Amino acid sequence: MASVLEVCVCTVEDVPSGEGIRVDLADLPEPVAVFNDAGRFYALSDMCSHAEASLADGWIEDCQVECPLHSARFDLLTGKACSLPAILPVRAYPVTMTDGKVYVSVPTVGGT
Ligand code: FES
Numbered sequence: 170m171a172s173v174l175e176v177c178v179c180t181v182e183d184v185p186s187g188e189g190i191r192v193d194l195a196d197l198p199e200p201v202a203v204f205n206d207a208g209r210f211y212a213l214s215d216m217c218s219h220a221e222a223s224l225a226d227g228w229i230e231d232c233q234v235e236c237p238l239h240s241a242r243f244d245l246l247t248g249k250a251c252s253l254p255a256i257l258p259v260r261a262y263p264v265t266m267t268d269g270k271v272y273v274s275v276p277t278v279g280g281t
Pocket residue numbers: 217218219220221222236237238239240241254255
């Protein structure tokens with residue numbers, strides 16, 4: 170049976186507005202990029218779907234992140250590839266905030 174695990178990935182202060190950070194924790198299925206777009210937080214798979222680049226190092230504009238390597242853009246909410254050369258989406262994770270902490274929801278298998 171699938172369930173969801175809420176993983177605390179950082180505090181709100183850890184991610185300045187307009188920037189992203191890479192988070193790699195044992196409870197996450199992969200490294201995740203956490204973005205602060207004018208106070209709204211988003212989480213995507215950190216690895217660009219085109220090649221090996223960290224999206225956390227990208228630039229944020231209009232609820233999209235631009236890959237630092239070849240400039241593909243991804244929707245911060247859905248992970249959809251919005252421009253070439255990326256075609257495939259990256260995984261988007263639901264984000265919640267409680268008491269100044271940022272949580273990412275990850276599905277688990279065989280929850281108790
Ligand atoms: Fe991201 Fe090429 S590695 S667009």
